[in-house]
Amino acid sequence: xxxxxxxxxxxxxxxxxxxxxxxxxxxxxxxxxxxxxxxxxxxxxxxxxxxxxxxxxxxxxxxxxxxxxxxxxxxxxxxxx
Amino acid sequence: xxxxxxxxxxxxxxxxxxxxxxxxxxxxxxxxxxxxxxxxxxxxxxxxxxxxxxxxxxxxxxxxxxxxxxxxxxxxxxxxxxxxxxxxxxxxxxxxxxxxxxxxxxxxxxxxxxxxxxxxxxxxxxxxxxxxxxxxxxxxxxxxxxxx
Numbered sequence: 001x002x003x004x005x006x007x008x009x010x011x012x013x014x015x016x017x018x019x020x021x022x023x024x025x026x027x028x029x030x031x032x033x034x035x036x037x038x039x040x041x042x043x044x045x046x047x048x049x050x051x052x053x054x055x056x057x058x059x060x061x062x063x064x065x066x067x068x069x070x071x072x073x074x075x076x077x078x079x080x081x
Numbered sequence: 082x083x084x085x086x087x088x089x090x091x092x093x094x095x096x097x098x099x100x101x102x103x104x105x106x107x108x109x110x111x112x113x114x115x116x117x118x119x120x121x122x123x124x125x126x127x128x129x130x131x132x133x134x135x136x137x138x139x140x141x142x143x144x145x146x147x148x149x150x151x152x153x154x155x156x157x158x159x160x161x162x163x164x165x166x167x168x169x170x171x172x173x174x175x176x177x178x179x180x181x182x183x184x185x186x187x188x189x190x191x192x193x194x195x196x197x198x199x200x201x202x203x204x205x206x207x208x209x210x211x212x213x214x215x216x217x218x219x220x221x222x223x224x225x226x227x228x229x
Binding site for chain 2: 036037038039041042044045048057060
């Protein structure tokens with residue numbers, strides 16, 4: 001779980017060009033990290049590629065923090081088995 | 082295939098900034114192939130560069146972005162009234178340029194989605210002249226309804 005969180009944190013840091021230290025589990029993507037809808041989509045696509053999963057469009061607005069995002073990815077990877 | 086009249090119903094850009102002339106292939110939501118005929122009469126050749134006309138790379142990206150709007154539109158199938166209210170924005174451009182584009186060249190631009198959702202898309206883009214790749218990369222774009 002910690003590895004997954006660190007990997008996703010690295011993806012978010014790369015897309016948002018933010019210092020990885022500022023990406024805390026509860027930092028809000030839009031308000032705190034200055035993310036926009038296109039960056040959110042880039043993060044979603046990067047996670048789909050890395051974990052070979054497909055995340056539906058409905059999940060995009062639910063990705064509001066690192067914690068939310070890790071949970072969504074975990075849900076998909078668990079389902080994949 | 083879409084001729085210029087149909088393209089103008091989708092794209093808000095107009096002269097001198099309409100950068101695709103025809104859509105030769107359209108698989109809704111999956112693939113668009115568009116062409117741009119590059120003529121020596123293009124205004125940008127006056128300054129880019131005098132005595133050595135080369136199409137600016139940013140305008141190749143603009144042509145790619147406009148073909149991407151056609152792809153985006155084909156997936157979500159907005160009606161004419163909705164299209165008129167839309168504005169499109171580029172969020173990220175990762176494009177490599179391999180060869181210069183000169184007057185007389187015909188740019189063939191192929192766009193395929195990486196991920197598309199309502200209001201935003203990531204697309205793979207390739208521009209060729211005579212089947213030789215001149216530029217390729219990835220664009221991130223969004224569509225928003227105008228407030229006014």
